[in-house]
Amino acid sequence: MPVSKLVGARVKRREDPRLIRGLGQYVDDVNLPNTLHVAILRSPYAHAKIKSLESDAARQHPGVVAVVTGSEIKDQIGTLPVSGGNETLRVPKHYVLAVDKVCYIGEGVAAVVAEDRYTARDALDLIQVEYEPLPVVADPEKALAPGSPVIHSEWSDNVAFRSEQKQGNLTQAFKEADKIIKQRLVHQRLAPIAVEPRGVVAHYLSSDKELTVWSSTQIPHMLKSNLAQMLKLPENEVRVIAPEVGGGFGSKLNVYAEEGLLGYLALKLDRPVKWIEERSENFQATIHGRGQVGEVEAAVKKDGTILGLRYKVIADIGAYHQLFTPAIPPFTGLMLSGCYKIPAISMELTAVFTNKMSTDAYRGAGRPEATYVIERMVDRIAQELKIDPVKVRRKNFPKPTEFPFKTATGLAYDSGNYQLALSKALKLAGYEKLRRDQKRLRNQGKYLGVGVSTYVEICAMGPKGMWEYGKVQVEPNGKVTVLSGASPHGQGQETSFAQIVADELGIELDDITVIHGDTAAVPKGIGTFGSRATAVGGIAVYQSAQKVKEKARELASHLLEVDPDDLNFAEGRFSVKGVPRKGFTIKQIAQEAHQGGRFPKKMDPRLVSESSFEPSNFTFPFGTHICVVEVEPQTGTVEIKKYIAVDDCGKVINPLLVDGQIQGGIVQGMGQALFEEVIYDENGQLLTGSLMSYALPRAADLPRLNLTRTETPTPVNPLGIKGIGEAGTIGSTPAVVNAVVDALAPFGVTHIDMPLTPQKIWSLCQEAKAAGSGGRR
Amino acid sequence: MDGAWKKKISVRINGVDHVQEVEPRLLLVHFLRDLAGLTGTHIGCETSICGACTIMLNDNAVKSCTVLAVQADGADVLTIEGLAQGEKLHPIQEAFWECHGLQCGFCTPGMILTTHQLLMRNPQPTEDEIRHALDGNLCRCTGYQHIVDAVQYAAKAMRRRPTGKRQGKEQSRSKAQRTLGQKIN
Numbered sequence: 001m002p003v004s005k006l007v008g009a010r011v012k013r014r015e016d017p018r019l020i021r022g023l024g025q026y027v028d029d030v031n032l033p034n035t036l037h038v039a040i041l042r043s044p045y046a047h048a049k050i051k052s053l054e055s056d057a058a059r060q061h062p063g064v065v066a067v068v069t070g071s072e073i074k075d076q077i078g079t080l081p082v083s084g085g086n087e088t089l090r091v092p093k094h095y096v097l098a099v100d101k102v103c104y105i106g107e108g109v110a111a112v113v114a115e116d117r118y119t120a121r122d123a124l125d126l127i128q129v130e131y132e133p134l135p136v137v138a139d140p141e142k143a144l145a146p147g148s149p150v151i152h153s154e155w156s157d158n159v160a161f162r163s164e165q166k167q168g169n170l171t172q173a174f175k176e177a178d179k180i181i182k183q184r185l186v187h188q189r190l191a192p193i194a195v196e197p198r199g200v201v202a203h204y205l206s207s208d209k210e211l212t213v214w215s216s217t218q219i220p221h222m223l224k225s226n227l228a229q230m231l232k233l234p235e236n237e238v239r240v241i242a243p244e245v246g247g248g249f250g251s252k253l254n255v256y257a258e259e260g261l262l263g264y265l266a267l268k269l270d271r272p273v274k275w276i277e278e279r280s281e282n283f284q285a286t287i288h289g290r291g292q293v294g295e296v297e298a299a300v301k302k303d304g305t306i307l308g309l310r311y312k313v314i315a316d317i318g319a320y321h322q323l324f325t326p327a328i329p330p331f332t333g334l335m336l337s338g339c340y341k342i343p344a345i346s347m348e349l350t351a352v353f354t355n356k357m358s359t360d361a362y363r364g365a366g367r368p369e370a371t372y373v374i375e376r377m378v379d380r381i382a383q384e385l386k387i388d389p390v391k392v393r394r395k396n397f398p399k400p401t402e403f404p405f406k407t408a409t410g411l412a413y414d415s416g417n418y419q420l421a422l423s424k425a426l427k428l429a430g431y432e433k434l435r436r437d438q439k440r441l442r443n444q445g446k447y448l449g450v451g452v453s454t455y456v457e458i459c460a461m462g463p464k465g466m467w468e469y470g471k472v473q474v475e476p477n478g479k480v481t482v483l484s485g486a487s488p489h490g491q492g493q494e495t496s497f498a499q500i501v502a503d504e505l506g507i508e509l510d511d512i513t514v515i516h517g518d519t520a521a522v523p524k525g526i527g528t529f530g531s532r533a534t535a536v537g538g539i540a541v542y543q544s545a546q547k548v549k550e551k552a553r554e555l556a557s558h559l560l561e562v563d564p565d566d567l568n569f570a571e572g573r574f575s576v577k578g579v580p581r582k583g584f585t586i587k588q589i590a591q592e593a594h595q596g597g598r599f600p601k602k603m604d605p606r607l608v609s610e611s612s613f614e615p616s617n618f619t620f621p622f623g624t625h626i627c628v629v630e631v632e633p634q635t636g637t638v639e640i641k642k643y644i645a646v647d648d649c650g651k652v653i654n655p656l657l658v659d660g661q662i663q664g665g666i667v668q669g670m671g672q673a674l675f676e677e678v679i680y681d682e683n684g685q686l687l688t689g690s691l692m693s694y695a696l697p698r699a700a701d702l703p704r705l706n707l708t709r710t711e712t713p714t715p716v717n718p719l720g721i722k723g724i725g726e727a728g729t730i731g732s733t734p735a736v737v738n739a740v741v742d743a744l745a746p747f748g749v750t751h752i753d754m755p756l757t758p759q760k761i762w763s764l765c766q767e768a769k770a771a772g773s774g775g776r777r
Numbered sequence: 778m779d780g781a782w783k784k785k786i787s788v789r790i791n792g793v794d795h796v797q798e799v800e801p802r803l804l805l806v807h808f809l810r811d812l813a814g815l816t817g818t819h820i821g822c823e824t825s826i827c828g829a830c831t832i833m834l835n836d837n838a839v840k841s842c843t844v845l846a847v848q849a850d851g852a853d854v855l856t857i858e859g860l861a862q863g864e865k866l867h868p869i870q871e872a873f874w875e876c877h878g879l880q881c882g883f884c885t886p887g888m889i890l891t892t893h894q895l896l897m898r899n900p901q902p903t904e905d906e907i908r909h910a911l912d913g914n915l916c917r918c919t920g921y922q923h924i925v926d927a928v929q930y931a932a933k934a935m936r937r938r939p940t941g942k943r944q945g946k947e948q949s950r951s952k953a954q955r956t957l958g959q960k961i962n
Contacts, residue, residue, distance in 0.1 A: 012874055012875065012877070013874070013877065015882070016873070016874040016879060016882075017866075017874070019879055019882030019885055020857075020866065020870040020873050020874055020879065020882075020885060020889065021817065021857065021858065021860075021861055021866075021870065022815070022816070022817015022818070022856065022857030022858050022886045023817065023858075024817075024882050025816075026816075026819070026883065028810075028816070028819075028820070029810075029816035031814075031816075117807075118800070118802070118803075192917075193917055194881070194883075194917060195819075195821045195827060195829055195881070195883045195884045195915060195916065195917050195918075196819065196821065196829075196881065196883040197821070244881075244882065245881065246819070246881045246882070246883030246884075247880070247881040247883060247917050247918055249917065276820075278823055279821065279822040279823055279824065279827075280823075489881055490880035490881030490882070490918050491880065492880070656877045657877070659877070659923070660877050660880055660918075660919060660923055663919060663920035663921075663922045663923065664880065664917070664918045664919050664920040665920070666920055667920030667921065668917070668920075690822070690824055690826070691822050691824060691826035691827060691915070692824060692826060696915050696917065697920075697921075698911075698912045698915065698921075699907070699908040699909075699911040699912055699914075699916075699921040699924070699925065700905075700908040700909050700911070700912045702908070702920070702921060702922075704904070704922060704925075705920070705922055728920075
């Protein structure tokens with residue numbers, strides 16, 4: 001690559017001018033003439049038989065065009081797709097609308113199609129459903145107990161799948177250990193809550209035999225293939241458009257019932273149809289994240305060396321699988337080694353059906369669980385052995401010279417320098433002084449806590465079939481169109497991809513347009529998730545730009561009648577070595593390549609190139625987060641006083657965007673640590689069904705974050721970039737929990753399950769006081 | 778719906794009068810989006826928690842998902858589309874762009890109008906005051922830090938260019954209209 005002008009620069013986003021003016025077009029802003037509106041009747045029961053469904057009154061309501069029920073359409077739309085899983089996987093039939101029974105609160109039962117959205121909602125109230133309630137099981141541990149109600153009667157119990165990942169000699173590790181430390185850990189269910197709820201518009205153009213579906217999705221190409229299959233249409237008759245998408249965080253990495261249903265209704269009614277999810281529906285019927293309960297055992301030497309780790313875990317699947325549900329918990333097993341040399345590791349996983357919404361990918365998707373397990377355990381080990389938690393971390397880090405570092409779980413970490421990130425963070429935090437302050441303040445009855453999290457994560461999905469597509473075409477006027485199969489929804493690749501291409505072709509940023517999210521414009525793609533868009537999709541774009549440049553060189557050499565090697569390239573212009581005035585700009589070459597006549601016969605017209613990139617390995621971003629809290633035992637409140645994050649995502653295309661990803665990610669991780677939890681009661685009733693009862697982090701809850709970076713390029717791709725979409729979320733949760741537990745050490749607290757609500761903290765402090773151990777060390 | 782009782786209302790939106798017959802239950806946000814065709818105001822929760830639908834109603838920032846359109850009869854509304862003057866962005870819009878104060882952009886119109894309200898009332902807010910003022914607007918992407926930066930940046934720019942301060946409020950209003958806005962707020 002030539003000297004970078006734009007790659008690495010804090011370039012303002014090119015997406016923003018439309019968004020700050022309110023001109024972005026999200027799904028609900030797609031208004032086609034004659035559109036019908038769809039509302040969905042959802043189950044108020046977590047588990048019940050549908051005994052009867054009476055919809056005549058709704059059908060006759062003025063303005064209602066159609067009512068459809070599960071039993072009417074079950075043979076006309078395929079069931080929802082599932083990916084991943086092993087031979088033990090049980091896949092219950094997951095219909096677009098429930099057929100005979102419902103298995104969770106919010107499961108769709110019927111749909112009304114009407115002339116406007118108010119009428120559609122009115123008509124829902126006219127549908128009479130008679131339910132016969134069935135016994136409910138909402139708790140994943142109870143769902144495995146003998147005698148539990150069985151949700152899917154095809155099988156004798158609620159097991160969705162099992163797996164065992166076991167590497168190294170655990171027996172020996174536990175035999176040789178000086179100490180075995182056990183801890184039960186709960187990763188509560190979370191709601192992703194993209195601020196834009198889901199939405200679908202579908203339109204069938206019968207003259208052209210084309211079904212177009214606009215969906216708020218992260219994966220337009222995967223959705224297209226799946227919709228074609230569900231609707232039994234040839235794939236070339238389906239087009240999916242992901243317009244402006246208002247956040248996803250994994251929740252829009254899916255194929256949802258409503259997407260299939262709307263496609264079906266558009267085909268059947270021959271009019272455009274629109275469904276926009278309400279927030280209460282979003283809580284009930286958009287996937288949740290996390291939902292693991294596990295027992296960890298660590299085998300350690302007196303000096304803090306970790307010999308082995310066992311994790312026995314139950315994953316709460318919900319009532320059905322969604323697209324990647326079975327693929328998420330195994331990621332936890334893969335990443336259990338964290339950034340440490342642990343010779344023996346096992347994860348015994350039981351995934352279980354419960355009468356709840358499905359869990360699936362939510363920012364981090366299995367990796368935050370792994371990081372939480374290992375980072376909490378390192379602190380537990382330090383506490384038990386009375387060693388500083390930083391020392392335990394250093395003791396077990398691989399050296400920078402040991403990369404690629406092979407873990408017991410079978411991965412090869414690409415590159416890293418864990419010591420450097422840790423040292424930098426400790427220095428920024430003033431760690432030694434914090435420990436002295438902590439001691440002094442405790443004597444004054446103030447409880448300062450310092451939490452460290454040294455994380456590593458796996459991203460840039462990835463090798464083995466997870467490629468991404470990119471195309472660069474120089475238009476005849478010299479402007480450049482970039483097409484990508486990634487589907488950004490806030491990450492800013494319209495800017496970062498343009499930076500990559502501008503540098504490679506020596507052209508201005510403003511001469512580049514980046515197109516994504518339309519399967520008719522971009523021939524193939526996989527989508528945006530797993531921190532892959534830049535580290536995989538960006539590379540495909542980069543390679544295409546290189547190919548375009550090589551073709552331009554070939555044409556320039558032909559036009560100038562010199563050898564390609566005798567050409568210099570600078571500032572978007574090829575010139576003859578030693579004769580700089582003789583040359584052609586990319587723009588001139590693009591014109592020549594378009595007009596024809598002057599380019600070699602064997603050459604294709606136009607400066608257009610495409611490529612797909614499939615990396616040889618995952619990438620492994622890492623870093624150190626340090627959180628400093630003050631806990632008030634009288635009220636149980638936690639105040640974050642200071643937050644330091646040193647992240648390493650390899651080479652950086654645009655530091656502004658990277659900072660944005662890290663900040664947003666950290667706050668989402670803090671949300672899990674302190675505020676958020678999806679709660680169902682024992683009847684499967686969703687108690688946190690609105691933003692009034694589900695606590696998202698707000699601006700005033702948070703401190704200013706202090707961010708910096710180290711830069712360890714990955715050898716996995718030519719730009720050395722690792723991906724940064726999820727690192728903040730993965731790193732921050734254990735830092736916050738470790739800090740609060742550290743603050744409460746004088747109360748004898750060794751662990752608290754998330755979220756760390758004032759009520760939980762206050763109760764623990766009260767119990768400690770009652771037991772006479774409260775407050776002083 | 779045909780046959781339903783409707784009321785004729787007139788709402789001045791971004792300086793243009795919109796006269797429509799509406800059902801009394803029609804929400805102001807649907808009036809803006811579906812009848813006036815101004816889709817920059819977004820709906821994120823329908824319960825006035827998320828703030829994506831924040832607009833200015835007679836100079837007060839309100840959540841238009843919990844205001845009836847008939848309540849805005851005779852009122853002045855400013856939406857995100859009315860903030861820039863032609864091609865010239867409002868200093869708050871410039872600031873959000875400059876500071877990377879948005880990612881997916883869905884909460885952004887509400888954030889910008891809430892900031893507009895804050896800076897009208899307090900041209901030199903502290904970071905705490907900014908964070909407090911933004912508490913009724915949720916953002917899931919940014920972690921708020923760049924939004925806070927943007928508000929600070931805008932405040933500074935608007936103090937330098939005081940003409941920008943009252944931008945977007947070019948219409949005159951009757952006292953009655955102002956009272957209405959306050960009541961709803």
